[in-house]
Amino acid sequence: MLDVTNLQAGYDCLQALWGVSLSVSQGEFVALIGSNGAGKTTTLRAISGLIKPLAGQVTFMGRQIAGISADQIHRLGMSFITEDLNLFEGMTIRDNLLLGAYSQKDKKKIKASLDYVFDLFPLFETRQKQLAGTLSGGERRMLALGRGLMSEPHLLMVDEPSLGLAPQTVKDVFDALQALHRKGITILLVEQNVNTTLHISSKAYVMEKGEIVLQGASAELLENAYLKETYLGAR
Amino acid sequence: MDLNTLQNLLLTGILRGGLYALMAVGLALVFGVMNICHFAHGEYYVIGAYAAYFAHVTFGLNPIVAIVIAAILSFIAGAVTEKIFFFPLRRFNKGEWIMNAFLLTAGLSVALQNTFKLVWGVRYRGITQYWDATIEIFPGMAIAADRLVALGIAIAAILALWFFLQKTSTGRAIRAVSQDERGAMLVGIKLDRIYTLTFALGSMFAGLGGASLLSLTPAYPYAGVRPLISSWFVVTIVGLGSVSGAIVGGFLVGVFESLSYYFLGQGWQDVASLGMLIVLLLFKPSGLFGTKVKGVLEK
Numbered sequence: 001m002l003d004v005t006n007l008q009a010g011y012d013c014l015q016a017l018w019g020v021s022l023s024v025s026q027g028e029f030v031a032l033i034g035s036n037g038a039g040k041t042t043t044l045r046a047i048s049g050l051i052k053p054l055a056g057q058v059t060f061m062g063r064q065i066a067g068i069s070a071d072q073i074h075r076l077g078m079s080f081i082t083e084d085l086n087l088f089e090g091m092t093i094r095d096n097l098l099l100g101a102y103s104q105k106d107k108k109k110i111k112a113s114l115d116y117v118f119d120l121f122p123l124f125e126t127r128q129k130q131l132a133g134t135l136s137g138g139e140r141r142m143l144a145l146g147r148g149l150m151s152e153p154h155l156l157m158v159d160e161p162s163l164g165l166a167p168q169t170v171k172d173v174f175d176a177l178q179a180l181h182r183k184g185i186t187i188l189l190v191e192q193n194v195n196t197t198l199h200i201s202s203k204a205y206v207m208e209k210g211e212i213v214l215q216g217a218s219a220e221l222l223e224n225a226y227l228k229e230t231y232l233g234a235r
Numbered sequence: 236m237d238l239n240t241l242q243n244l245l246l247t248g249i250l251r252g253g254l255y256a257l258m259a260v261g262l263a264l265v266f267g268v269m270n271i272c273h274f275a276h277g278e279y280y281v282i283g284a285y286a287a288y289f290a291h292v293t294f295g296l297n298p299i300v301a302i303v304i305a306a307i308l309s310f311i312a313g314a315v316t317e318k319i320f321f322f323p324l325r326r327f328n329k330g331e332w333i334m335n336a337f338l339l340t341a342g343l344s345v346a347l348q349n350t351f352k353l354v355w356g357v358r359y360r361g362i363t364q365y366w367d368a369t370i371e372i373f374p375g376m377a378i379a380a381d382r383l384v385a386l387g388i389a390i391a392a393i394l395a396l397w398f399f400l401q402k403t404s405t406g407r408a409i410r411a412v413s414q415d416e417r418g419a420m421l422v423g424i425k426l427d428r429i430y431t432l433t434f435a436l437g438s439m440f441a442g443l444g445g446a447s448l449l450s451l452t453p454a455y456p457y458a459g460v461r462p463l464i465s466s467w468f469v470v471t472i473v474g475l476g477s478v479s480g481a482i483v484g485g486f487l488v489g490v491f492e493s494l495s496y497y498f499l500g501q502g503w504q505d506v507a508s509l510g511m512l513i514v515l516l517l518f519k520p521s522g523l524f525g526t527k528v529k530g531v532l533e534k
Contacts, residue, residue: 050417074423086418088411099411102404103423151423 001026001186002047002078002155007056007066009046015054016042018210024155024188029181031197031218032190033231034207040190041083043207044157048080049073061154075103079148083159085140087147089133093124096132096143100150110150117146120176138169145176149185156180157188162196174200194231198222206231242373244493250382252489253389254444258466259473259481260393261440267476268413268433271321272337275344276441276466277459281351283309283442284454288360291449298365302388302446309442314435316343321434322427344459351456361453385447392443393482396436400478409433413476468508472515474522484523 002024010016016039024030032040046053047060049070058066065073074080079100088096097117101110118125121142132143141161148156158177162170170193178200181187191197198204198218206214206227214227221227258280265273283305290301320339328335368380400406411419412429420426444462445454452458469488473480488508495507515523 048421050420070420071423071425074421080421082417082421086415086421088414088418090414091407091410095407095410098404099407099419099422099424102408147422 001061002188003057003059004043004047005057005059007043007046007058008054009042009051009056010054011042011051016210017046017053019056020207020210020212022205022212022215024186026154027184027186028203029177029187029201030189031201031204032188032207033192033194033197033204035192035231038207039210040207041159042210044080044082044159044188044190048078048157050080050082074151077151077154078157079151079153079155080157081141081144081148081159081161083163085144087132087140087144089131091132092129093132093135093143094128096147097124097150100147103151109152113150113152117149120149120179121146137165138172141165141169141173142176145173145180149180153185155186155188157190159190160192161189162191162193170196194227195222239373239375240497243376244497245490246372246376246378248490248493249486250378250386250489251493252486253386254448254462254485255465255469255488256393256482256485257389257440257444258462259469259485260396260478261437262466262470263473263476263478263481264396264409264433264440265437266470267478268409269321269430270333270336271340271434272333273437274337274340274463275347276340276437277461277463278344278347278351279309279313279438279441279459280445280462281347281454281456281459282312282438283445284449284452284458285351285355285360285445286442287446287449288362288454291365292360292362298384301365302443305446306439306443309445310435310439312442313438314431316438317431317434321430325427325430344463348456348459355454355456357456359453359455362450364450379450381448381450385451388443388447392440396440396478405429405432468512470522472512472522473524477522477524480522480524 004020004022007020008015008017020039020043022032032043034040045051047058049065049068049072053066056066057064060073060078061076063076065076088099097114098110101113104110124143124146132140135143161173161177165173174196177187177189189197189201198221201218204215204218204221205212214221214224258276262273262276265271286305286308287301290296290304291298320343321336324335324339364379364381366380366384369377370380370383371377400410408419408424409429409432411424412426416426465488469484470481472488473484491511492504492508496504499507
């Protein structure tokens with residue numbers, strides 16, 4: 001579904017990615033893990049079109065998408081939930097969700113997506129008129145997820161959903177992601193929270209200094225000696 | 236001061252405020268969505284005035300038709316301006332957007348004024364009235380039909396914009412862009428389209444003002460200066476980029492001006508307005524309705 005080959009990207013004169021290759025197949029839950037500054041977020045930004053890749057190929061649903069604009073890529077069926085969420089804070093929950101289905105002109109389908117999201121997150125149904133800016137940290141993540149799902153994406157990319165949340169809320173967010181995956185949604189998740197992430201994902205890539213240093217099935221990576229020593233604190 | 240005088244003053248203020256609100260709404264929209272301090276807004280007022288003049292006087296069209304044509308032409312003028320000037324500026328701009336866009340509008344203002352002068356000369360092109368009628372509001376207080384219709388047009392246009400922003404998918408997208416451009420891009424909104432539409436709408440509001448008040452202020456190359464200053468005055472008072480604030484502010488400034496005109500005389504009217512602005516900015520720099528949340532319609 002998504003194939004990234006030798007992707008290079010960066011900001012102004014600072015290159016952050018030095019040839020990243022990864023692939024996500026239909027129905028997979030893929031994690032991209034690594035420490036701060038490894039280039040995980042930059043990878044997602046370059047894939048989603050928020051920044052233009054310097055070199056490399058990105059193929060999504062059989063189309064070459066490197067270099068085309070973010071709104072176009074979204075319309076091909078990719079939802080990117082950024083780490084700062086980019087919610088429309090002065091607008092209601094309902095408006096935020098409806099904007100998630102902006103490219104969808106069929107009213108029936110919008111209604112169906114809305115019901116689908118309300119089914120996942122029942123609290124939004126009763127609080128449709130509430131402003132997004134007044135939600136708590138965890139609720140915001142859920143709203144961003146909900147907005148991302150409104151377009152019925154083929155692929156959901158989520159950047160650090162656990163950032164700045166209380167442990168219980170982190171668990172809620174991860175549960176929601178797992179539930180989505182069980183419903184058949186393909187997910188590419190970026191996380192620093194290595195242990196939990198490896199427990200819920202099916203495949204994982206480990207990034208360091210702008211490169212993929214390790215990859216494999218999540219269950220196997222949990223047993224990997226290097227990973228244990230570097231990220232899981234075992235000796 | 237008796238009740239009658241007060242009624243008169245309030246009415247004059249509201250009539251005047253309608254235009255201010257109309258102009259200021261356009262300005263607030265352009266700033267709120269595109270971050271442009273628009274100093275050529277008055278020139279679209281002039282385009283509207285010229286368009287209405289030629290449609291009504293030269294082609295002898297019905298006043299309402301003439302005003303509608305003026306609105307459409309100023310909408311198109313705004314869209315074309317956005318595509319020719321701001322679109323490339325956005326493409327090549329590296330930081331400093333607010334300053335660059337402001338300078339562009341300042342230059343555009345001079346260029347347009349001189350274009351008007353070149354094409355139509357400095358002659359005043361006005362009409363005495365669209366409709367030969369006066370309407371008695373209170374006993375002893377009759378108003379020219381033109382002014383009431385202009386107020387009606389202003390209110391109708393603002394209500395229509397309100398409905399458009401609140402209830403339609405495109406309107407919602409405009410509000411989304413004003414709040415979070417990256418978020419808007421990530422839900423598939425084509426930013427360039429929204430920008431062009433916003434600038435065109437803003438220009439249309441200015442053009443409507445120029446067209447509906449043609450009997451009060453004739454069309455001539457520099458006719459836009461005065462309305463520009465007034466509308467900037469309004470948006471500064473209420474807080475930049477707030478459309479709902481601009482509506483209230485327009486009427487507020489209209490009434491304030493008509494009161495200060497009565498009590499202080501014409502020469503002091505501007506002093507009173509600017510004094511109020513200074514005091515307001517001293518104590519509430521974000522404007523009367525200014526908030527931290529960015530957005531054209533949000534509180």
